[in-house]
Amino acid sequence: AQTVTQSQPEMSVQEAETVTLSCTYDTSESDYYLFWYKQPPSRQMILVIRQEAYKQQNATENRFSVNFQKAAKSFSLKISDSQLGDAAMYFCALNNAGNMLTFGGGTRLMVKP
């Protein structure tokens, strides 16, 4: 069985500052994919960033980057230059060799002006 844990139910960041959201996971597979999804109040699930486990290089998408530590089974999301529109629930998710995407419990990010 695979599990995904997000230990921070809520985080707060000042506009223009940097924040890091934590995620740890457990899987017995060596080939898997990790994702961060954003869910704003509209409820729509939006992909933020994706990381293949076989790639050593950390994924980056504009202001969003990850710190992927395979040995530690850690997959944190860093948001730089935070904007008011970044306020949302953020979900970490793991897709291993099976067909199931397992989600963490989510972190609510608040951005203060």
Add this chain to the structure above:
Amino acid sequence: NAGVTQTPKFRILKIGQSMTLQCAQDMNHNYMYWYRQDPGMGLKLIYYSVGAGITDKGEVPNGYNVSRSTTEDFPLRLELAAPSQTSVYFCASSYNRNNEQFFGPGTRLTVL
């Protein structure tokens, strides 16, 4: 492209009623999924399909049924609705299991 569409957006059911949540995608994706999201929680997989005619159970399949007669459509059937099925239901699709899943806007279901 409309992406992934779901109907209805909201629904209130009485205990014991049945209904079908509709999901359609126009991206020619092979994989389709149904999730439920309880308040303050992450998403849990109910059922998924890897192609027309092929479906399989996810983490929380009890009380639900699915079918996949076409690539585009993946309806979710609730039989004998119970209050425990009050949730937001998301349909998603992807080209294959390793690609990004595209989500529909969700259906908020309340069972009273």
